[in-house]
Amino acid sequence: MQSLRGSTLNPRTVSLVDMGLDDGDSEEQLEIGASSIAMGLKRNPINPLRESVPIAACDASSVKIGETETGMIFAIRAVAVWRQPDRIAFTRWGPLLFHIPNSDGHQEKYRDDESRAFGGLSVKTLRVLTKLRNHVERWVQEELAMSVKDGVVLFDGSLTAGTPDNPSSRVQRILSTARNNNSIVIALSKSTQLTVGGKNILGFFDAERIPHIIDITSVVENEYPAYPIRFLGRVCVSKLSPDGFLFRTDIDRDADEQQALVALGRIAGTDVIFHGYPETLRIAHIFSTFTANEILAVQRFVASNHHVSLQARPNLRRSLFGPFGTSRYVA
Amino acid sequence: MRIYRKEADEVQLIAFPDEHVQKGDYFVIEDPAQSRGLLVQAIDLQYANVPGVLEDILRDVMTDGELSGEDVDPLNISSQVDALKDTRLAVCKIRGTIAQDGSLSPSTSWLPSRTASKIRPYAVNRLIMNGGKMPVKLGHNDGEPISVDASGLDGGLNIITGRKGSGKSHLAKLLLLSIAGWGAPCIVLDVNGEYINLHKSKDGRQSSARLTVLGPRSGLNFSMAKLGLRTVAGVLSHALDLPATSSKVFTTIWKDLEARGDLTLPTVIQAVQSWSCHDSVREALTSRLQVLMESGLFDEANPLTEERILHTIEGGGVLVVNLKNQSQIVRRILVEIFLGELTKRRKRTCTCAILTGMILLRG
Numbered sequence: 001m002q003s004l005r006g007s008t009l010n011p012r013t014v015s016l017v018d019m020g021l022d023d024g025d026s027e028e029q030l031e032i033g034a035s036s037i038a039m040g041l042k043r044n045p046i047n048p049l050r051e052s053v054p055i056a057a058c059d060a061s062s063v064k065i066g067e068t069e070t071g072m073i074f075a076i077r078a079v080a081v082w083r084q085p086d087r088i089a090f091t092r093w094g095p096l097l098f099h100i101p102n103s104d105g106h107q108e109k110y111r112d113d114e115s116r117a118f119g120g121l122s123v124k125t126l127r128v129l130t131k132l133r134n135h136v137e138r139w140v141q142e143e144l145a146m147s148v149k150d151g152v153v154l155f156d157g158s159l160t161a162g163t164p165d166n167p168s169s170r171v172q173r174i175l176s177t178a179r180n181n182n183s184i185v186i187a188l189s190k191s192t193q194l195t196v197g198g199k200n201i202l203g204f205f206d207a208e209r210i211p212h213i214i215d216i217t218s219v220v221e222n223e224y225p226a227y228p229i230r231f232l233g234r235v236c237v238s239k240l241s242p243d244g245f246l247f248r249t250d251i252d253r254d255a256d257e258q259q260a261l262v263a264l265g266r267i268a269g270t271d272v273i274f275h276g277y278p279e280t281l282r283i284a285h286i287f288s289t290f291t292a293n294e295i296l297a298v299q300r301f302v303a304s305n306h307h308v309s310l311q312a313r314p315n316l317r318r319s320l321f322g323p324f325g326t327s328r329y330v331a
Numbered sequence: 332m333r334i335y336r337k338e339a340d341e342v343q344l345i346a347f348p349d350e351h352v353q354k355g356d357y358f359v360i361e362d363p364a365q366s367r368g369l370l371v372q373a374i375d376l377q378y379a380n381v382p383g384v385l386e387d388i389l390r391d392v393m394t395d396g397e398l399s400g401e402d403v404d405p406l407n408i409s410s411q412v413d414a415l416k417d418t419r420l421a422v423c424k425i426r427g428t429i430a431q432d433g434s435l436s437p438s439t440s441w442l443p444s445r446t447a448s449k450i451r452p453y454a455v456n457r458l459i460m461n462g463g464k465m466p467v468k469l470g471h472n473d474g475e476p477i478s479v480d481a482s483g484l485d486g487g488l489n490i491i492t493g494r495k496g497s498g499k500s501h502l503a504k505l506l507l508l509s510i511a512g513w514g515a516p517c518i519v520l521d522v523n524g525e526y527i528n529l530h531k532s533k534d535g536r537q538s539s540a541r542l543t544v545l546g547p548r549s550g551l552n553f554s555m556a557k558l559g560l561r562t563v564a565g566v567l568s569h570a571l572d573l574p575a576t577s578s579k580v581f582t583t584i585w586k587d588l589e590a591r592g593d594l595t596l597p598t599v600i601q602a603v604q605s606w607s608c609h610d611s612v613r614e615a616l617t618s619r620l621q622v623l624m625e626s627g628l629f630d631e632a633n634p635l636t637e638e639r640i641l642h643t644i645e646g647g648g649v650l651v652v653n654l655k656n657q658s659q660i661v662r663r664i665l666v667e668i669f670l671g672e673l674t675k676r677r678k679r680t681c682t683c684a685i686l687t688g689m690i691l692l693r694g
Contacts, residue, residue, distance in 0.1 A: 087399060090398065091400055291384075292382035296382070296415055297409075
């Protein structure tokens with residue numbers, strides 16, 4: 001970022017409504033055959049276990065700070081939260097700032113029609129950003145896997161890996177470290193693209209009131225080739241509380257069904273479950289999210305520390321279309 | 332500091348945590364392109380409405396209880412976040428414009444540049460017109476004598492404000508005695524009776540001020556004819572809320588009595604009783620005229636003449652109208668009478684002395 005000295009920064013606008021990039025929930029859409037559902041998947045009830053075990057969670061988020069003459073500046077932050085019997089502790093890393101140049105001399109690798117497809121970001125920028133964020137998040141996950149013993153480690157997202165942005169070897173290493181510490185890794189996704197007949201899979205099982213889990217691994221795996229995408233966890237759909245939402249839940253494959261049920265029971269019994277979502281993971285998300293105030297502070301930091309002048313370019317969409325000129329996908 | 336916005340005679344300034352701003356402070360917003368500065372005074376301090384502050388605070392609150400942790404912030408951006416949270420908005424009143432030569436004018440309708448202007452504190456004692464043609468000594472500030480130019484007070488409405496016990500009355504008396512000393516005629520409408528001994532010092536010695544104290548039933552008497560229709564009609568309308576319709580009837584009655592040379596308060600009351608008009612008009616007039624009668628301010632036999640008032644205050648005399656223990660109605664009537672008489676006099680007089688008068692309304 002030293003090379004930015006003397007240049008200009010077009011700061012992003014901040015508002016309470018249009019706020020930011022996704023934070024890693026994206027996954028590919030997958031249509032599961034209706035016949036698989038018709039086969040009748042087994043529903044296992046989750047019994048809350050009042051055993052006090054260490055529960056830890058982590059999350060990371062990224063946000064665009066502004067555009068420079070040569071690229072974009074992003075900030076990334078990651079949080080780890082530990083729930084202990086008498087308190088909850090957290091460590092937050094960041095904001096870490098990155099300037100992603102528009103061009104690295106390999107533009108021919110990316111299709112022109114994909115440029116600016118993702119909320120004003122080019123494919124290349126999005127991939128670099130995703131890589132960076134994943135890298136930071138995986139680092140925190142490694143720390144948790146090393147530090148939590150005989151407990152449960154919660155990740156945001158899934159245990160699907162195998163892309164260049166998300167190498168499976170690293171995820172496997174994390175899972176292995178956790179196992180060595182007698183801990184189990186569970187990943188919860190706030191949204192999923194798994195569908196059956198065009199309908200989101202979470203809609204099929206929502207009617208059931210009692211906490212339960214349904215393993216849909218076999219159904220999902222059948223739709224994918226073995227490589228490069230690898231499901232390092234068993235893909236499930238779970239509801240942790242009677243009034244809670246359904247979440248896609250990936251559990252370390254090495255854990256058998258009984259171990260998985262015990263781990264989920266411990267979460268349900270130890271952690272506070274907020275609309276079906278573990279409070280520890282919820283706190284991690286809240287603390288990793290950038291507020292408008294923080295984005296302004298980062299912009300201020302960049303302007304003063306890197307001697308960059310802030311020059312807000314007019315928003316073309318707003319100029320042309322007024323209040324109808326917003327896109328919820330604009331970063 | 333930066334200019335945020337201007338609305339009418341108010342300017343809002345953004346002040347960062349390291350910038351010292353207090354309510355009452357003066358600042359000058361200097362626009363180099365226009366070679367002048369806008370003089371403003373902070374009248375209120377608020378937190379700047381920065382987006383996302385509420386979310387930050389709500390999140391901070393979570394750490395007050397069982398949640399505790401550590402921030403690894405290598406770039407120390409949290410200090411910038413805190414600075415934004417503590418950024419303040421100073422709501423300032425525009426007091427005037429300072430020209431390049433340092434003179435102050437009441438102009439407030441121009442806009443200094445938001446980007447190029449510099450904002451700096453302005454020492455309030457620079458606003459005091461020390462010395463001048465007719466210096467009035469007020470005291471000392473940090474060892475330096477402070478005086479104001481009495482001629483600078485002329486021609487405008489001057490208001491002394493301050494909290495209880497801050498010295499408003501003392502300053503007013505100081506100014507009064509000083510400008511009287513410069514030969515200005517002064518009239519004081521003294522609501523609390525605290526000016527009646529103005530000519531005496533604490534130790535009982537008399538000052539050189541020529542003080543005359545009058546009050547209702549104590550030398551302060553008027554006659555209808557001497558006051559005139561305009562003044563009396565003004566008293567009835569403004570002090571006693573006489574409706575316009577009744578005021579028109581009163582004017583007719585007045586002119587009739589005036590033509591007959593029989594214009595006194597009792598004759599007016601009598602005329603109203605027998606005048607051909609609506610009962611409600613008659614009642615409206617009668618009730619108000621009775622209030623005038625009972626006020627004790629009208630004595631046709633021995634009225635206070637304009638000449639006598641002028642003689643009292645000319646050449647630096649002070650006329651104190653003692654309104655202590657008088658009802659609100661009597662006070663309003665007297666204020667209306669004096670304003671009416673002074674207006675009459677100003678219209679008749681072609682030339683004025685530098686100091687034409689000072690009316691103090693205390694209370």
